[in-house]
Amino acid sequence: MEIRKITESDRDEIVRLYQKSQAATHIPNPDFYPPDSLDTELYSRDALDRYVAVMDQKIVGHGLIENPNPISLDFWLNGMPPSNNARLLELGGAFVDPDFSRKGIYSELLSHRLNIIRKMGAIAVSATWITNIHVQRQFMKEGGEEVARQKVPAGVLCLFIFK
Numbered sequence: 381m382e383i384r385k386i387t388e389s390d391r392d393e394i395v396r397l398y399q400k401s402q403a404a405t406h407i408p409n410p411d412f413y414p415p416d417s418l419d420t421e422l423y424s425r426d427a428l429d430r431y432v433a434v435m436d437q438k439i440v441g442h443g444l445i446e447n448p449n450p451i452s453l454d455f456w457l458n459g460m461p462p463s464n465n466a467r468l469l470e471l472g473g474a475f476v477d478p479d480f481s482r483k484g485i486y487s488e489l490l491s492h493r494l495n496i497i498r499k500m501g502a503i504a505v506s507a508t509w510i511t512n513i514h515v516q517r518q519f520m521k522e523g524g525e526e527v528a529r530q531k532v533p534a535g536v537l538c539l540f541i542f543k
């Protein structure tokens with residue numbers, strides 16, 4: 381498997397994969413994020429870098445490094461030691477082809493992006509739904525600590541900082 385930055389020509393394949401992942405997992409909640417809104421949802425985000433996992437020339441996973449979502453920023457800032465002024469960068473936009481789940485693709489995408497953020501001297505933060513227990517477990521394996529829970533219209537978010 382290869383992890384690389386996306387190109388513009390990947391866009392349709394990425395959006396189709398996002399829709400396929402949502403159909404299989406109901407994440408993000410389709411009542412709040414209808415399938416035909418996912419293209420805009422993904423591409424309107426303030427991303428620094430967008431990564432895909434590729435197997436046999438097929439995109440099987442996706443993840444972003446993005447500026448922190450403003451709706452959660454205060455929760456993350458409150459979870460930081462007062463003396464630490466490092467830049468915060470969010471790990472977001474993660475999904476994997478359901479036909480390739482539980483093969484470690486997400487775990488690799490997560491550690492790849494964490495390494496990049498750490499090399500930049502920034503602090504990684506992330507949010508996942510309260511129901512996403514395996515994602516929370518993966519965050520903790522990678523040094524993530526839950527600092528807050530936040531109720532939003534589509535559910536409850538668990539907010540993590542990777543210290």
Ligand SMILES: CC(C)(COP(=O)(O)OP(=O)(O)OC[C@H]1O[C@@H](n2cnc3c(N)ncnc32)[C@H](O)[C@@H]1OP(=O)(O)O)[C@@H](O)C(=O)NCCC(=O)NCCS
Pocket residue numbers: 401405407408474475476477480481482483484485486487488507508509512514515518
């Ligand atoms: C969450 C998601 C990205 C995981 O992708 P993946 O490539 O299957 O994950 P991995 O293979 O790296 O597995 C990571 C861990 O989660 C576990 N896991 C994966 N899918 C699981 C599931 N459906 N239920 C329970 N555990 C699961 C794996 O067993 C592994 O744990 P382990 O190391 O203790 O064995 C994928 O299920 C997905 O796209 N979900 C919808 C979008 C989403 O929830 N994104 C997360 C950000 S909110």
